[in-house]
Amino acid sequence: MSLNQRLRGAQRQRRSLWHQSHPPKDISPTTPVYLELEPERVSDLELGTAETLRRTQAELQWYRQLYEQTPAVYFSLDATGIILSVNQFGATCLGYTPEQLTHKSVFDLFEESDQQQLSNAFMRTLTAAPQGQTASWEFRLNCPASKVVWVKVMMRLLPSGDKNFVSPVNQGLVAINERISPAQSPQKNSLILMVCEDITAYKQAEVKAEELTALAVQQSQAVVQTHLEEMAGLNRLKEEFLNTVSHELLTPLANMKMAIQMLGITLHREQNFLSAMAKPQAERSKAPRYFEILDNECEREINLINNFLDLQRLDTNVKPWVLETIQVQQWLWRVVELFKSRNHHACRQNLHLHIAPNLPPLACDPFSLERIFVELLTNACKFSPPDAEITVSARLIPDNIQFQVINSGVEIPHSELPRIFDKFYRIPSNEPWKQGGTGLGLALVQKLIQHLGGTVEVESESNLTCFTIQLGLKNQG
Template sequence: MSLNQRKRVAACPQISLWPQTHQLNILSANPSCLELVPEPVSNLELGLAEQLRHTQAELQRYRMLYENIPSVYLSLDVTGVILSVNQFGANCLGYTREQLIQQPILKLFGESEKQRLTDEFKALLTNTSEGAVNCGDFRLDCPLSQIKWVKVTLRFIPDYEVHKPVIIMLCEDITAHKQAEDTRQASESCPHTLIQNEQHDQVLIPDKLEEVESLTRLKEEFISTVSHELRTPLTNMKMAIQMLGIALHKEQKFVENAENSKAACYFEILNNECDREINLINNFLDLKRLERDSQPLVLEIIQLEQWLWQVLEKFKQRHFHLCQQNLSIKIPHSLPPLACDSFILERIVIELLTNACKFSPPDAAIMISAERKANNILLQVINSGVEIPSTELPRIFDKFYRIPTNDPTKQGGTGLGLALVQKLIKQLAGTITVDSGSNRTCFTIQLSLKG
C-alpha cells in the first residue's frame, strides 16, 4: 500500500455494523448484568393443559361406565376370537377377563347353539352393514356363569383402528324370562293322574307336578329379582367408592394430616364392606346355581407345582391387605400332572387360602402341600396358630354357618365360602375333609388322577 493510500484509510471514519445507539463492548460487559428471563407460559398452553386434564377425566369416567355396563359387552375379530370384554360381563360369565381374551367366542355357548351363531356371524360379514343385528336368544355353556340365556346383538365395524375390522357383541341376560317361559309351557302340558277312590270309581285330579313346578318357578323368579335388585345398587356403590378413592388420592395431604387420615379410614371401611356384600351375593347365587344344575367341566393338564405358585402370587396381589401370614408351598418334583378344570380348582384354593388368612394370627404359617396317593392327588391347605373345636367340625361346610368366637382378626364373613368349596369339589368328582387339633387346621382335597 502506498503512502497516499495509507493516508486515505486513516482519514476514513470507523464504520460499525451496530446502530450508533446500541454499540456495546461485549467483551468488557460485566457478567453479573446478564440475566436469563424465563419465557412466560402462554394462555394457549395453559388452555391445552386444562383441556388435556379434562379429556383424561372424561376418558376415565367413560372407562368406568364401560366396565360396569350391566350386560356382557365384547369385541371380536372377524374369526370370532375375543379381543376385549367389560369387567361386569366377565364376572357374570364366571371368568376373569384374562381367561376370556384370545378365546373363541363359541366356547361360551352350548353345542346346539354353535352352528346357529356361526351362521349369524357369516351373514353379518357377508352383509358388512354397520347397523346392529338382533340375532335372537342363545343358551350359554359356562360352568360358573351367573346367566344361562342371552339375547345376542351384533354390529360390524369395518374401519376400527387403522382399517382393522371388529365385531361388537352385546349379550343381555334373559335367563329369568326363559325359565319362566319353560315352566309355563311345562305346566300347560302337565299330565293328569287317574286314581281310584274307595268305590274302585276313577277320579281325574291334577298331577302334583304342576304345584311343584309353580313353586320352583316362583323361587327362580325370586332369586333372579333379588340378585338384580341387590347387584344394581352395589355396582353403583362400588363405582362411586372407586371414584371417591381417586378424588381422595389426588389430595396432597390425603395421608399426611390427621383429619385426612380419618377420611382414608372411612374410605377403606366403605370399600371393604362393599366387597363383602358383593361376595355374599355372588357366593349365594353360585351355590343356588350349583344346586340347580351341573355344567360340563373344561379339563386342562395342570402341572401343580408351577400352577400353585401362580395361584399363590395372584392371591397375594388381590388380598395384600388380608395376607399377613407366611405362605409356602411343598410339592415333590415327581408329582404327575393333573387333568382338572383349572378355573374351578383355582377358586377352591383361593377360597381356602382366604379362610386360612382370616382365621390365623399374623405371622402364622400357612402351607399348601400336594402328594400322590395311589391314583389320587391329595391337596392340602394347612394353617397353624388356630384350631377348630371338635364339636364344630361336623357343621363346618353348612351354609351360613360360622364358627362362634373364632375370628381373631375380626374379619367377618358370609358363612358361604366353605359350603361353596364343597359344592365345587363335588363338581370335580372329588372330596374334601377337615381335621383340627394341636393348634393346627388342615383341609384335604382328594382328586382323581384319571381326570
Template sequence: MSLNQQSIWHENRQPQDILSTTPARLELVPERPCDLHICTAETLHCLQQELNLYRRLYENIPSVYFSLDTTGIILSVNKFGANCLGYTVEELLDQSVFNLFTQSDRQKLFQAFKTLLNSTTDREITNWEFRLNCPASKIFWVKVVARLLPEEEINYLIDESLSDECPPKKPQILMVLEDITAHKQAEDALRESEQRFHTMANTAPVMLWMAGVDGLFNFFNQSWLKFTGRTMEQQQGLGWLEGVHPQDQEFCQEIYDSAFHARGKFEMEYRLMRHDGEYRWILDTGVPRFTPDGKFVGYIGCCIDITERKLAEVALKHSQASVQAQLEEMEGLNRLKDEFLSTVSHELRTPLTNMKMAIQMLGIALNQEQNFMIEMAKPQAQRSKAARYYEILDNECDREINLISNFLDLQRLDTTTKPLVLETIQIQQWLWRVVELFKARNRNSSQQKLRLSVAANLPTFVCDPFSLERILIELLTNACKFSPPDAEITISAQLKTPNLQFQVINSGVEIPSSELPRIFDKFYRIPSNDPWKQGGTGLGLALVQKLTKYLGGTIEVESGSNLTCFTIQLPLNHEV
C-alpha cells in the first residue's frame, strides 16, 4: 500500500475481518482498483503483523479496559481485565457494566455516565471510586476513568466521499478501571487506627495531647477537656497556655520550644487551672513522633495531676525539718542521759560501796564482841534479832548494788558499740575456774549441787571472757535462786558446729509456758514461781540476752518435765 493509498475502517461481521473489536469488527478494505494502487501481499502481511501486535498489547495491558455503548452495555473488554474481574471475555460481552458494581454504587455510576453524556465538551472523568461486586475477583475497589468518544473520532478513518454509504456511528464510552483495593484497605486501616487511638485516648484516665509539625497543639482527649472545662477549639493552637498559671506560662513555653527545636523528649511541672478555678500541679511529658522513614510529624504527650505529690513533698520537707529538730533534741537528751548515768554511777555506787564496807566492818566488830559469826551460822529460826537484821541489811545492800550495776550495764550496751576484748581461752580450765568462783562467792547462800559437764577435745575458743563470765554467773545465780535446796544444777559445754554451745540446767522447777515469751523482759519476774521468796532485780536475764547478742550469739530457754534449760550458742569464728 502506497502513502497515497486510502483506506477505511468500517463495521463488518464477515469472516474476512482483520481486527475484531467485539461486537463491532474492523476491517481494512482496499479501494476500488480504479482509484487505488493494488496492495502487494508483502504490504498486507506487514500491516497484519502490526495489527496483531497492537491487539496483543491491548489484550494484556495491566488494567481493565472497557468500551461501552451509551446504555452501559459492554462492547469490548481486554482479556487481562476480564481475568482480573474473574470472568472470561465472552461472559462480559453484551452485559451491563452496572452489574459489576455493588448495588449502592450503581446509581452513582449511572449519574456519572449521565453527566458525561450531557457534556458538550470532551471531558475526562477521574477520581471516581466505586466498589465492585465480582465474587471471583480479588479487586474490591476501583478508580474509574471514563471518556466519551464522539462520532468524529470513531469515523476518523472513513473517507468523506463514502460517508453516505456508511451508517452513522453511535457514541461510545471508553472506561478504564484501576485497582485501588490496597490503597482503600490502607485508608481503612489508617482510619480504624485513628479511630482506635481516639477511643483509647478519650477513655484513658490521663490527659493526652498532640501537636503537629508546626508546633501547634491540634488534639486534646476528653480527660483534658473535662479537667479544664474548655472546648477543643479553645485549647487548640496555643490556647491551652491560657489555663496555665501566669507565673508558669513563660517557663512552659521555653521548655516546649527548646525540646521542639531539638526534637527531643521533655518533662515539665506547672500549675493548670481546673474547671472549678483551682490551680493543680501537672506533670507534662512530651515525646516526639516520627514516621517509619524518620520524618518528624510532631509531638504526643500525657499529663497527670501531681498536686497530692507536691503537697506531700512540702509536708515531707516540713516533716524532715521536724525530724531533724527531734533528732537534735534526742541527741541532747542522750547527752543528758549519759551525764545522768555517770552521775548515778558515782552518786549511788559510792554510798552503796561505803554501806557494804560498813556492814562488813559491823559484822567483824560484832564477831569480836559477841562471836557474831557463830550466831549467823545457826538456822534462821534460832538466830537472834540482831543476826536477822544484819542478814537483811547485807542482802538488801547486795541487791541494790546488783540492781544499779545491771541497769548501768544495760544502758551502756544499748547506747554504745564498745569493741569486744577478745582472748583465746581453754574451755575446760576456764569454765572450771568460773564455777569455783561462783561457789566461793555464794558459799553461804547456795545450797544446790553444781555439776560441770565439758565435752572432750573442745577447740580453743576466742571470745570476750569478761562478758561470757558475766553471762554464766547471772544464769547460775538465777538457777540457784529459783531451785529448791539440794537440787542439781548442770553447767555444760559442747561443740555444735559452727557454734560452741553452753547450757545451764536446773531441776526441781518449771517456768509456765505462758511466761516464757517475757522471761527476758526488763524488770520482769515470774510472780507465782518464787516459793523461797528470793529477791531479785528483774534485770539479770535481760542483761544476759543483751550480752549474748553483744557476743554475736543467741539464747533460748526451755522448761518442762521439772527441768529448766538455758541454751547459749556462740560463734567460733571470732578473731583476736
C-alpha cells in the first residue's frame, strides 16, 4: 500500500470516530438564507463631488462659449498693456486669431495719433481704485484686415492680489492665484479689463451729418444772401417808387395849395374875403364856405400823402439819424407857439404849457420830435370841444424825460384803445366837433417814437385823454 493510500485511510477512520462520538443535529435555519454577490458601494460624498464637477465643467464651458462669442472685443491686459487674453469674436473682428494677439501690446492695434491718449487713459485706469467707476473713450483702430475703424473703449482695474481671478486664456480657464507682497507695487500684478465696442457706423454717420450740416449751412447762407440782395433790390425799387409818387402827387397838390392861397388873397382884395371868413359859419356866404372846404380838403390830402410816404420811408430807411442836442424848455415853447400861430382858426381850445425847471439837454432828431407834437396837438384840437383845456407838459423822471399831451372834454372807449395806433384806424364818433382824420397820424407818431428809442402810451378816463411820451437820457452826449 502506498503512502497516499495509508493517509486517506487514516482520514476516513478519524471522520468515522468523530461521527460516532457526536450524534447528528438539525442545523438548518428556521428562515432560509440566500447568499448573493454584491458590488462594492461608492460613497454619497464621492457621487456628489463627481456630479458637482460635471455641472461646474458644463457651466464653465457655457460661460466660455458666451465669452468667446459675445459681439464685442474683450481684452485682459497686464500692467504694461500686454494682451493676456482676447475672446474669439473680438480677435476675428479685428482680423486676427487669439494666438496672434496674445502677448502683443494692445497699443499697437490703435492709430499712432491716438496711442498717446490711449496711454493716458490706461494710466488713469491703472492708478484708479479697484472696482472703481468704469470710464470710456473713443479711439481709432489700425487693423488693416478689419472693417472696424472706430471703437468705444471701456477699461476697469481688477487687481489680482489676494484674489482668485479666472481669466480665459487661449485653450482653457486658468486660475490666477498670486499674492502681492507689501513691498511690491500694487500696479505690478494688477489686471486691466478692456472692452472695445464697434462704433464705426455711428462715427461715419456723425461725420456725414456734420458734412451735410456744413452743405446745408452753405446753402442757407447762399439763400439768405440771395434774399438779402432781393430785399435790397426791392427796397431800392420801393424808394424810387416813393420818390416818384412823392413828386407826382405832391407837386400838383402844392400847386393847388398855392392857387387856393392866391385865390384867398384876390378875393380879400376884391370882396374883403378875410372878414367874411372870420364870421360864424352860419353867417358866411357860399363863397367863403366853398373856399374853406377847398382849402381844408387840399391840406388834408397833402397831410395824408406826407404821412403815408413818411411811414413807408421809416420802414425802408436804415440810415442812422443825425441827432441834435436841444434845450427842452426853449424848444418846446417854440413848437407850441408856432402851432398856435399856424392853427389859430382850427384850434379854439385853451392851450397850456407846463415845463419843469432845470431839464437836462436832450439828444434827438428835432424835426421828428416836432412832428410828433404837432400831430398830437392837432388830434387834441380836432377831438376836443371848443374852449376845452389842452395841456402840454415836460418833466424829468429817472433816466427819462416825460412829455404829456392831455386834452379834456373827450374820452376814448377802453375797447378802442388797443387799436388807436393802427394804420387807417379812426375812432367812430357822432360828436359834431370830432372831425375825421387820415387814420395815419397816430401810426406815424408811434413809428417816429420807436425810431427815437422811446415809448408812447395812451390813457383815457374821467373825461380826459392823455398821451405820454418817454425819451431816454442814457447815452446822451
